[in-house]
Amino acid sequence: MFAALMFQSGGLGSALGSPLVMMVIVMGIFYVMLILPQQRQRKKMQEMLGALKAGDKVITNGGIYGTINGLDGDTVILKIADQVKIRVARSAITQVESTEDAK
Numbered sequence: 263m264f265a266a267l268m269f270q271s272g273g274l275g276s277a278l279g280s281p282l283v284m285m286v287i288v289m290g291i292f293y294v295m296l297i298l299p300q301q302r303q304r305k306k307m308q309e310m311l312g313a314l315k316a317g318d319k320v321i322t323n324g325g326i327y328g329t330i331n332g333l334d335g336d337t338v339i340l341k342i343a344d345q346v347k348i349r350v351a352r353s354a355i356t357q358v359e360s361t362e363d364a365k
């Protein structure tokens with residue numbers, strides 16, 4: 263009964279029924295649920311790529327496991343086997359393997 267009186271008098275019902283208010287609420291939800299986590303993930307990835315150094319064991323987005331042998335600007339030289347080195351884009355590195363000591 264109280265809720266019916268609120269809607270009839272234009273109190274709470276008119277404020278929540280406004281399309282503009284509903285749009286702002288939906289955009290806030292999208293920001294919190296989608297955009298903010300992506301920004302955090304992108305920042306974490308950029309920090310990881312910036313901290314790469316020779317000797318790190320990494321995995322590329324193609325699934326290649328290797329050890330960084332050298333860094334050259336936007337590229338990385340990976341040693342994937344004895345006498346086998348490849349050059350990949352720094353952005354192709356998706357993960358740095360944790361060392362056995364850290365486990």
